[in-house]
Amino acid sequence: MNQEIGRAGSGEQKGRDDQYVLRPAVDVFEDAHGLTVQADMPGVSKERLNVQADRNSLVIEGEATLDMPAGMEAIYADVQVTRYGRSFVLSGELDTDAIDAKLKDGVLTIRIPKRREYRPRKVEVRTA
Secondary structure (H helix, E strand, C coil), rough: CCEEECCCCCCECCCCCCCEEEEEEEEEEEECCCEEEEEEEECHHHHHHHHEEECEEEEEEEEECCCCCCCCCCCCCCCCCEEEEEEEEEEECCCHHHCEEEECEEEEEEEEEHHHHHCCCCCCCCCC
16 A cells, blocks of 8 residues: 555555555645645544654554444445555655644644755855
């Protein structure tokens, strides 16, 4: 399930336990100071979310819970798979030790800053 940041893809794939896993839709934005990854993961709570990053990879996993009213059960569902999973290969210029992740309204936002030596810096110009 590895995918390089920036390459498109969606759909289902078999996960680690041969269960189907939904690949969440992801948007990736880059600025001078780092990357922002936004993944659509409706129904996933913070407690059922797993985000792991190391030097060159980012793994996003989550399990959605379908809240049913007491005494009711679903007789049909468009989405049967409730597990999400996606992984990416990261550039060595990113500082995964300073990663920040937030979950709001079913959207996971991950901010990965660039290492200090890869960030642009303003050079002071002196007059002679």
